Amino acid sequence: MSQRDQKEAFVSNLNGTSLEEVALGSFIVPLCLINRGLILILYHQAKGSLPLPLPLITHLLLDFSVLILPLVLSCTILSNILHQVIFILTCVTACVLCYIYRTNRHPARHPQSTVSTFLQSHVRFDQVPFVTIFRVFVNVKTAISILAVDFSVFPRRYAKTETYGTGVMDIGVGAYVFANALVCPEARRKTNSGSKMNHISKQLLSVWPLVVLGVARLLSVKMTNYHEHVTEYGVHWNFFFTLAIVKAVASMILVILPVSQSWVFALLIGVLYQFTLETTWLKAFLIQDSDREKDFLHANKEGIFSVLGYVAIYMAGVQIGLYVMQPRSQVREWLKALFSILSGSVLLYTALYTCQIFVEPVSRRFANLPFCLWSVAQSLLFMFCLATADMVLLFFKRTSGCHLVPSSWDLYKKSDKKRDEMEGMCLVQAVSRNQLLFFLLANVMTGLINSLVDTLSCSSLFSVCVLLSYMFLNCIVIYVLHLCGITVKFW
Secondary structure (H helix, E strand, O other), X not given: OOHHHHHHHHOOOOOEEOHHHHHHHHHHHHHHHHHHHHHHHHHHHHHOOOOOOOHHHHHHHHHXXXXXXXHHHHOOOXXXXXXXXXXXXXXXXXXXXXXXXXXXXXXXXXXXXXXXXXXXXXXXXXXXXXXXXXXHHHHHHHHHHHHHOOOOOOOHHHOOOOOOOEOHHHHHHHHHHXXXXXXXXXXXXXXXXXXXXXXXXXXXXXXXXXXXXXXXXXXXHHHHOXXXXXXXXXXXXXXXXXXXXXXXXXXXXXXXXXXXHHHHHHHHHHHHHHHHHHHOOHHHHHHOOOOOOOOHHHHOHHHHHHHHHHHHHHHHXXXXXXXHOOOOOEHHHHHHHHHHHHHHHHHHHHHHHHHHHHOOOOOOOOOOHHHHHHHHHHHHHHHHHHHHHHHHHHHHHHHHOOOOOOOOOOEOOOOOHHHHHHHHOOHHHHHHHOHHHHHHHHHHHHHHHHHHOOHHHOOHHHHHHHHHXXXXXXXXXXXXXXXXXXXXXOO
């Protein structure tokens, strides 16, 4: 058995993990973000100023150590004790929060008065930090997983499933589509200039970089005989093609139909697609794996038909984007919005469990209705956790008087040079600035490392070292571009 065949077998015929374990992972990033903010607040209290000494280096190292390192460890050597890790992180965070509150609390002010004043506070309504953070960390988790999956230290239950099941990497593709939809022009209420046909032409032209990247990936995989999981998308298809077609199709639909009713079209597409799977030959056709040599459709059936499910996820993302991008200035208004996001997640999880009992389990391979429900429900849960963490940070920024924590909500004040300086040294902002480049760089680096390292025979310690080196290199390239003010546009 060749090494290529061994690597293909290593990522094939897997069944995933439980919905609960995937949901549990939603708490790691929010806790890390709070802790990063608390470190900066404590330093500000001790020294009276920010940034840190040697800021260009120390802020990169702080962000990498507190935000990236825990994610790598949580999906490798700490994956079997994730509950305990989250519990310990929560306890440490709670203790530090209590310390900051006690040392900054005004003796004459009642806690109820403090909370009441906070609820009436105003935040800058021109930013929604948790949306940026959501998109960045979906990208970061994807970058970690696409390489980690080739190492034995990465649990097989986290890898993409064969036909049915819920792996961590399965939710990654759905969340990636959802993240793109959150900030699309329609979700941000950008008005179309010119005729509808001009807008459609513009949207079709805007996806050409994704098509080029898809073709480049296809050629590089075939020319280097790189291992590939055919039942993932097909023989010639890949995720770049899916992203391009989903964006183009959704944009055309939203030109014709009202954007405010995106959720209706998402539901209709998902339900009709599932009905077709259940009542026609389509499901049997997609499962059949011995007919790929007939024509292009048979060779790439998973990639082609799963587009329908991803369009449904994208349309749902547009609706959520419309909601979270609404102007809100008071903390109280944002708390109501967070409750709505959580309620939406609970409702969709309820629908998901119902579908799994009465229809069929989640299938990323088909991108069926349960997969669409799960992708949106889990994305909403993750967004809620990030927004809650940001709200906690806002409260303690207000309590401590330190307003220089980057990538988080600010009280309603004009921007100042110090805050802009902190944002300029923030790794989250660096990845946000060049998200597609970060994703492309991660794909290229994954291919290079796989060609140089026998990933299947590496020890756990060496595997983690490779993953950390790979992520640090990706981050430092993006960070340097951010420091230089460079945004790499592909169109």
